[in-house]
Amino acid sequence: MKARALLALGTLGAIALLSGCGAVAPLQAWGLIKAADTAGTTAMAYAPGKAVNTVHHGEPVMSSLCIEYNRMTPLEDLVPALQLELREQGVASRVYESGSGQQECRYWLRYAVTIEWGTPPLSSGYRAYLSSAALSLHHANGSLMASSAYAVDSDYGTSKWSTTRRKLAPVVKAVITGFTS
Template identity: 60%
Template sequence: MAMRALPRPMRAALLATTAAMALSGCGVLSPLPAWELVKATGTATSTALATAAPAKASNTVHHGDAPVKTLCIEYNRNAPLEDLVPAMQAELRGQGVESRVFEPGTGLQQCGVWLRYVATIEWGVPPMASGYRANLSAASLSLHRSDGTLLASSSYQAEENFGLARWAGTRNKIAPVVKALITGFES
């Protein structure tokens, strides 16, 4: 693959890594320049991970109902990714929708619209890290009226991009799905 075909952050990380390997810690006056280059490589890699392959919503169904202004999120204990619900709530606020979180089966009289979700979580060791970390690999969100009528649904599925896309933040992955769920438009 040509270097130009790589996203800019990945090119920067690759160039910094190549330069660091060429120096191999041998500085003429001091090893500090080589150390600074290694640190810069880590920063470039972190930047590449944060911006790798923008997530996309897919399989969106939206029935064109009036815009939702408040909803309740039914907490799913089978999707224990600690930043998933906060990420959904932040993106909902960005769409002008207020939300509250309830355990399944509670709050039924308090909410006219429910967001339900399922998620697949994978574990792995990110580049430049030493321990395992959970990451969101797939998610499906759906909006329902309190009587169970489906208002909208949308999904996210991780796409491989040199293995870096899987380490993007949960909020980056879920943002287009929440937007599609509320607006009906995939981005």
């Protein structure tokens, strides 16, 4: 939201300069407009993600859980991002292959993600980015405790180029605590 306000403010200031309200030449003012647009677009593209479609059944926060490793997810920073955010919520975690570690774990975190490719602002090369993620928290018997998801904002793509951790932070918080803000 702050990025949009900065973009609007920068653009309005540049328009005022173009209209003769300032001492800056029109070409310099046009450069200011382009710079404000680039800065605003870049800031918007790196905004944090937000949790959507959260369901939480009021379970208390656990002290530890196990993460079921999903081999179908080729993002190398995904599991470390999950573990760091769990630690921020006071939850220790261990990672296990699907089907292993059943006796050691009372709670399981499972995830599914979608990865897309694109070119970040001010860059010329393609790179993969997390475009959606779904997390679900289960008891050892498989019953669902909580679930939440992340998806790139379809209007402006405000979190598209944020780090995986910034995208997942509100989703992890929502799954663990039930709070989405």
